[in-house]
Amino acid sequence: MTDRPRLTPLAESLPATVPFVGPEAQERARGRPFRARIGANESGFGPSPRVVAAMADAAGQMWKYCDPENHELRDALAARLGVGIDNVVVGEGIDGLLNLAVRLFVSGGTPVVTSLGAYPTFNFHVVGFGGRVVAVPYAHDREDIDGLLSVVRRENAPMVYLSNPDNPTGSWWEAADVERFAAALPATTMLVLDEAYGETAPAGTLPPIDVSRKNVLRLRTFSKAYGLAGLRCGYAVGDAELIRAFEKIRTHYGVNRMAQAAGLAALADQDYLAAAVGRIAAARARIAAIAQANGLSPLPSATNFVAIDCGRDGAFALKVMQALIARDVFVRKPMAPGLDRCIRVSAGPDAELDILAAEMPGALADARGN
Amino acid sequence: MTDRPRLTPLAESLPATVPFVGPEAQERARGRPFRARIGANESGFGPSPRVVAAMADAAGQMWKYCDPENHELRDALAARLGVGIDNVVVGEGIDGLLNLAVRLFVSGGTPVVTSLGAYPTFNFHVVGFGGRVVAVPYAHDREDIDGLLSVVRRENAPMVYLSNPDNPTGSWWEAADVERFAAALPATTMLVLDEAYGETAPAGTLPPIDVSRKNVLRLRTFSKAYGLAGLRCGYAVGDAELIRAFEKIRTHYGVNRMAQAAGLAALADQDYLAAAVGRIAAARARIAAIAQANGLSPLPSATNFVAIDCGRDGAFALKVMQALIARDVFVRKPMAPGLDRCIRVSAGPDAELDILAAEMPGALADARGN
Numbered sequence: 001m002t003d004r005p006r007l008t009p010l011a012e013s014l015p016a017t018v019p020f021v022g023p024e025a026q027e028r029a030r031g032r033p034f035r036a037r038i039g040a041n042e043s044g045f046g047p048s049p050r051v052v053a054a055m056a057d058a059a060g061q062m063w064k065y066c067d068p069e070n071h072e073l074r075d076a077l078a079a080r081l082g083v084g085i086d087n088v089v090v091g092e093g094i095d096g097l098l099n100l101a102v103r104l105f106v107s108g109g110t111p112v113v114t115s116l117g118a119y120p121t122f123n124f125h126v127v128g129f130g131g132r133v134v135a136v137p138y139a140h141d142r143e144d145i146d147g148l149l150s151v152v153r154r155e156n157a158p159m160v161y162l163s164n165p166d167n168p169t170g171s172w173w174e175a176a177d178v179e180r181f182a183a184a185l186p187a188t189t190m191l192v193l194d195e196a197y198g199e200t201a202p203a204g205t206l207p208p209i210d211v212s213r214k215n216v217l218r219l220r221t222f223s224k225a226y227g228l229a230g231l232r233c234g235y236a237v238g239d240a241e242l243i244r245a246f247e248k249i250r251t252h253y254g255v256n257r258m259a260q261a262a263g264l265a266a267l268a269d270q271d272y273l274a275a276a277v278g279r280i281a282a283a284r285a286r287i288a289a290i291a292q293a294n295g296l297s298p299l300p301s302a303t304n305f306v307a308i309d310c311g312r313d314g315a316f317a318l319k320v321m322q323a324l325i326a327r328d329v330f331v332r333k334p335m336a337p338g339l340d341r342c343i344r345v346s347a348g349p350d351a352e353l354d355i356l357a358a359e360m361p362g363a364l365a366d367a368r369g370n
Numbered sequence: 371m372t373d374r375p376r377l378t379p380l381a382e383s384l385p386a387t388v389p390f391v392g393p394e395a396q397e398r399a400r401g402r403p404f405r406a407r408i409g410a411n412e413s414g415f416g417p418s419p420r421v422v423a424a425m426a427d428a429a430g431q432m433w434k435y436c437d438p439e440n441h442e443l444r445d446a447l448a449a450r451l452g453v454g455i456d457n458v459v460v461g462e463g464i465d466g467l468l469n470l471a472v473r474l475f476v477s478g479g480t481p482v483v484t485s486l487g488a489y490p491t492f493n494f495h496v497v498g499f500g501g502r503v504v505a506v507p508y509a510h511d512r513e514d515i516d517g518l519l520s521v522v523r524r525e526n527a528p529m530v531y532l533s534n535p536d537n538p539t540g541s542w543w544e545a546a547d548v549e550r551f552a553a554a555l556p557a558t559t560m561l562v563l564d565e566a567y568g569e570t571a572p573a574g575t576l577p578p579i580d581v582s583r584k585n586v587l588r589l590r591t592f593s594k595a596y597g598l599a600g601l602r603c604g605y606a607v608g609d610a611e612l613i614r615a616f617e618k619i620r621t622h623y624g625v626n627r628m629a630q631a632a633g634l635a636a637l638a639d640q641d642y643l644a645a646a647v648g649r650i651a652a653a654r655a656r657i658a659a660i661a662q663a664n665g666l667s668p669l670p671s672a673t674n675f676v677a678i679d680c681g682r683d684g685a686f687a688l689k690v691m692q693a694l695i696a697r698d699v700f701v702r703k704p705m706a707p708g709l710d711r712c713i714r715v716s717a718g719p720d721a722e723l724d725i726l727a728a729e730m731p732g733a734l735a736d737a738r739g740n
Contacts (some may be wrong), residue, residue, distance in 0.1 A: 002558060003557050003558075003559075003584065004556060004557060004558065004584040004585060004609075004612075005475055005528050005529070005557075005558050005559060005560040005584070005585050005609075005612075006475075006528065007474050007475060007615060008473075008475060008476065008477040008480075009440055009477075010477065011473070011474045011475070011615065011618060011619065014618040014619065015618065016614055016617040016618050017617075017618075018438065018617065018622055019622060020438065020622070020623075021438075022435070022436075022437050022438045022439060022623075024439070024441060025437070025438075025439055025441070028441065033610070040434075040435055042433050042434055042435060043410075043433050044433060045433070046430065046432075046434060047433060048593050052429045052430055052432075055425075055426075055432065055628075056425075056426040056429050057428050057430035059422045059425035059429075060416065060422055061600065062416075062417060062422075062425065062597075062598050062599070062600040062601055062632070063412050063413050063414060063415070063416040063417060063597040063598065063599060063600065064407070064412055064599060064600050065410055065412060065593075065599045065600055066392075066600055066602075067392050067394035067395070068388065068390065068391075068392045068395075069392060069394070069395055071394065071395070071398065092602075092621065092624055093621075093624070095621045095622065095624065096621055096624060097621055099621055102471040103376055103378075103381070104377050104378065104381045105376075105377060105378060105381070106378065106652075107378040107380065110378075121622075121623075122408045127481060128619050128711035130617070156532050158375050158376065159375070164652065187373050187374060187375075188374065188375050188376060188479075189375060190375040214373065214374040214375070215374060223435075225451075227432075228433065228435055229433060229434060229435045229627075230431065230432040230433065230434050230626060230628065231432055231626060231627075231628025232436075232623070232624060232625070232626045232627075239374075241374075242374075244374075244386055245377060245381065245386070247386040247388065248381060248384040248385065248386050248498070249381065249384065249498050251462065251463075251465045251466055251469055252388055252389060252390070252491075252604060253390075253392075253463065253465055253491075253572040254462055254463070254465065254466060255602070255603070256600060256601060256626040256628070256629070257599075257600025257601075257602075258425075258600065258626070258628065259626070261402075262432070275542070286700065295680070297477075
């Protein structure tokens with residue numbers, strides 16, 4: 001007997017880990033704000049002004065619940081993607097959709113395959129539903145699709161995660177490679193294909209959407225190139241039976257009402273998206289140039305950030321990150337062996353990259369001197 | 371073998387039910403909008419104009435993720451409630467927090483006690499995590515706290531749900547009765563006390579908050595009296611160890627960034643809240659008068675809606691609801707035996723209640739004539 005309600009054995013076993021500490025928590029601990037917020041792969045270029053206006057317009061309607069079917073937004077997404085509305089489900093960001101996808105397929109002891117150092121929130125959900133994360137090291141700073149395939153087969157795993165383009169390296173596979181990977185998977189293995197960074201990738205990175213494939217779930221978001229991380233609005237695309245399964249467990253009124261208005265306005269302003277993608281590409285180039293000017297090696301990136309190889313071990317890269325943070329520049333870094341030699345800098349406006357450029361030499365000197 | 375990934379046995383067993391069909395879906399099916407939206411217990415009085423302004427101001431910052439700790443909002447809530455920040459967790463509406471609370475304590479076969487006809491989304495989550503709903507009939511149109519207690523003991527149930535004030539009846543227990551109920555529960559039974567309608571209840575309805583009680587979780591929201599249903603922002607208050615358990619499973623970046631700004635502004639404008647509560651009370655009185663003028667019996671209500679006893683059986687009340695909907699008045703009704711003689715009408719501005727008043731005689735005639 002205990003003197004309080006008992007958690008389920010699974011809940012009891014879970015650590016109270018937080019996948020990421022937010023920049024706001026760091027600001028509170030430091031007692032002062034960051035001058036450059038380029039650590040969370042947000043888009044400092046922000047959303048389209050039309051989206052901002054649509055959100056302001058929607059503010060007066062927030063006394064209403066959202067349409068639980070998210071019909072208008074799904075309709076617009078389906079039209080854009082060339083699929084049926086029944087092939088699309090909208091959720092509280094990719095994080096919320098990953099929660100649901102894992103919950104549908106993972107229970108006690110289920111092996112789930114991912115890459116060592118890939119998106120920690122996915123692992124958080126796998127562990128949270130009792131699954132067992134089987135992590136395959138990156139190869140040449142890319143997710144190792146042959147290695148993933150081999151481990152899926154060895155473990156008879158019902159789910160495998162691939163982000164393309166990849167976070168935290170910024171690397172990518174071409175569409176043909178992803179299609180080869182998907183085709184080689186057992187029919188009973190669900191490929192969770194996280195395309196959060198799809199809009200910033202080179203043409204030919206995203207495979208055509210094929211909803212006849214029953215074991216591929218595509219995940220996309222308004223958080224990155226669309227500049228709407230705070231909206232919490234993502235979508236999943238797949239076979240209609242797969243998408244229908246989300247209805248069994250999703251919180252039907254879970255999506256903020258403004259997300260629908262903002263998402264519709266964002267989709268409608270593809271000119272802005274194209275311009276934002278251009279700005280992001282220019283910012284990537286500038287981050288790479290800042291790295292090179294400081295003797296560091298930027299990794300090629302198809303995303304809205306650049307991983308910078310600091311040229312030594314993980315301990316050194318950690319010092320570089322800490323020195324940047326001490327200089328009011330919010331950046332993050334991968335922690336997995338092999339990737340941990342890098343720091344990760346998000347694309348942002350010139351004013352923020354000016355600060356990065358100004359502080360990087362001092363941060364490196366600090367790191368070398370410690 | 372199947373030709374596709376297999377859902378977990380639990381997920382496979384779940385129906386693809388939707389707890390509520392939204393008014394938007396009805397509008398799409400009807401091909402025309404409702405003239406009065408008084409069915410979902412939203413507040414047509416809306417949020418404070420200061421909240422609307424705060425949301426419009428926040429629109430330009432939506433490129434940032436929320437603070438995953440929701441620190442400022444939790445801080446403000448804790449100060450208002452007289453508890454520590456560690457006693458408060460913010461989530462994606464009460465629906466999202468119910469998902470988490472159930473997931474922490476309910477697994478395969480766990481008996482969970484609620485009232486027959488109480489909040490269906492709670493049941494949706496219980497079933498969704500493999501629990502077994504044990505439902506106790508209402509007594510005299512109130513949740514039967516002695517009956518709930520008796521069934522908790524019989525089932526040795528680790529969780530019991532009580533909404534006070536209650537949806538869908540509008541009834542309430544006084545604080546002393548709720549405290550007696552909580553004190554009588556086994557220490558190992560978690561009382562999920564849904565106080566979504568707490569702000570509109572008479573003084574003396576909500577027990578003082580006592581976070582030393584380890585088996586009571588209080589749930590509140592900005593959706594009802596604060597007029598922010600579309601925001602998806604609720605909060606749970608309890609013992610710090612209980613609240614800490616939510617960290618194990620919640621989606622840390624799940625709350626929309628605007629929710630923090632709007633919630634803070636809403637809390638800061640208590641004058642508006644008081645005025646809104648007054649408007650809601652006046653609207654309740656008017657709904658009751660409309661019911662009585664049509665020979666129907668309004669139930670007393672501590673909420674932002676009124677259940678109206680249509681004086682015959684459930685089939686008749688269903689016809690009344692359908693006739694109102696056909697006349698472009700969106701209302702809902704309870705479906706549980708005993709409660710199903712009622713329709714449920716949400717408080718709203720006079721313009722919407724004018725439409726209700728105008729259409730009710732015809733709707734009743736339609737229902738009687740069918």
